[in-house]
Amino acid sequence: MIVERPRDLFWKKLAAHTFLICFIALILFPFLIVLSISLRPGNFSTGSLIPNPISFEHWSLALGIPFTTPDGTVLQPPFPVMLWLFNSIKIGTIASAGILVLSMTAAYAFSRLQFRGRAAILDALLIIQMFPAALTVIALYTIFDALGNVTPILGVDSHWSLIIAYLSGITLHIWTIKGYFDSIDPAMDKAAEIDGATPWQTFRLVLLPMSVPILAVVFVLSFIGHVTEYPVASVLLRETNNMTLAVGARSYLYEQRYLWGDFAAAAILSGLPITAVFLLAQRFLVSGLSDGGVKG
């Protein structure tokens, strides 16, 4: 630590704290407003940051419970928010588990086994991952439309279609996990091999138990990626009850039907769990992000 003159140091510290606090106030302003809006009665009311009177109608509707206003009218929930959240978590969990399995087996092969085209495939993966899924939705839609004629399970408006489409998002994760496997001393699997382990056994019994942290990072990263994915899901999921949160949330803010208050409550309720997962995982993420893909 560089020693500084005490008087200078005081003013510098004051400046730094003031800057940070002002900046954070600016950044957090949207969140506070949304919290306030979710507690105001009605969908068009304005007022101070602390609402007066406080009304829980939007929260009750977001939880799917009909709400009776003071003048006796019963408000029905406009959208099945909890169902959407459940859909999102279901699709996110299954797809991420699938991605984990696919990418860790592939990463093992790329890190430990020799085969022709190994370096070329790795490089190709790095280039392929730059192609945006949002632009291939026409093709994805056509593929699943065609598959749907054979079996509705793989058709448009089926969660399985979306999950299968998401499984292709393994490219970067292969690199991340491979980077971690590379950092594990190969003497470990040499020893296992001498004891007669097959590559599969080496992978399952030696490498996997040592890689739990990076696997957790990949799982969380891909989970968050899937829960917040919009373009592909919006094309493949059409029915209200099938939608994920990311697709459904937009229905609150159409020009003709503008449910600002209801949206605020639903947004907080559904955003909180995802945000919490992210914050819990974020300390691992930093190392995961910078350790992963960049290793050549």
Next chain:
Amino acid sequence: MTATSLSEPTTMPVRRAQPLVGLLRYGLLAALALGLMYVVWGLYLAGEPLFAAVVMALLVGIVIIFGARRFYTARFVFPGIAAVLIFIVLPVLYTTYVGFTNYSARNLLTFDRVTELFLNQKAVDKSTERPFGLVADGTQFRLYLTEGSGGLLSDPFTLDGTPVELALNPVTEAPETVPLKDVVKFRTELGAVTATLPDGSQVTSSGLRSFAKVTPIYERQPDGSLLNRADGTQLVRDESVGFYRNEAGATVAPGWRVNVGLANFQRVLFSEGIRQPMLQIFVWTITFALLSVFFGFAVGLALATVLQWPHLRGKAIYRILLILPYAVPAFISILVFRGLFNQNFGEINLILRGLFGIQPQWFTDPTLARMMLVMVNVWLGYPYMMLLATGYLQSIPQDHYKAAALEGAGPIRNFFSITLPQILPPFVPLLISSFAFNFNNVVLILLLTRGAPDIPGTLVPAGQTDILGSFTFRVSFQDAGQNFGIAGAISTLIFLLVGVLAYANFYALRRAANARGRG
């Protein structure tokens, strides 16, 4: 690298006799193969030979790689690579292919399906139309048709959708028929019923209340054209546009998919009314991506530098609060901003009106709409840059700052002379991929502005804030046209550009890795 080489027989793992496990494995493999075979067959029947071939290739790949011991190594890689090939590479290629076709809402089906639709069109002979009734007879029904003053009644028959032909016998008294609401339930099953009148002519269901002589309008001629049996005119197949033409030469909807060569690319690049907005959208896409990356990087790096200062207390809490915009799902934050920026009752305009008496038109003024997009995107993107910068800042040796302090350098000078030059090289690949991401940041545009406000006087609806990706998305899925062909052509152009970016990124990554290897 001490990886085992599996092609050498010496290191080939010794296989222990596990007959049960082996049997189970081959059983599973066979079941999977059969399932995929069913899908291949179905896809082929549905008129999708391309997709059928892809699934067939997948099937063969699975059987070979998981069936033969020789391909032991490939088992680890095959599933992942197959997923990437089928759901990224194939869609990219297929989208490009669609760019060369007229696939759109008007040319949606295959030729066979379109012809089938024409052949299924039926004409009802109004002169033979007569009301009918169903007469319940146990679990079966009888059909009752009026005839003059009396009626005709059939023998009992089962109404379950299998085609039946009924003979009718005259009766003098009208029997009791089931009410209409029960008839409605058997609407589809009634379609399979044909009744033969005493004069030998046949009638079928022509509506909910009536039976009549129903005949197909079109008849297929040996040369492939369709003959209209009512007026004798012909529909001629025109493969160049994917439509049937009538005798006046006009196309008759619906059409089918055909290749149109470079027509879509020509329209996108040269036709008036598309080229102009395309160019404008392209310039805005680049501007948007550059501004987003620049400000995101600047804000993120500035914050990381401040947070790095050893004398600062409360770093942990600041850090958590600062990455909140990254932690909250983007689709929620973007929609929150959509509400906050609302021109009439959004909170931002309420505050601005209260403080300065202004009420900016965020969604109708093009410049303001673009400013809003960049602001929101920087808000969303700076924490990522901050997180990464924090990591890289730690790798700058403290000695450099100590030396600078001895020379009397201030914090600004420190930043530009020590921090920035050292942090920029490892950041280059990340900046490139961030540029590529924002170049295709479709989610932000679709959720915040949907491209609004519109550019006036264009052939296809295009917006002032549309980026290429969102424009493509809207052309294919949202606006009335559903013009997949045009969208495919634009996507192809974007793919070329992304390819260049991807290669640049790859090159930069390699350089960064090599530099680190040497350092």
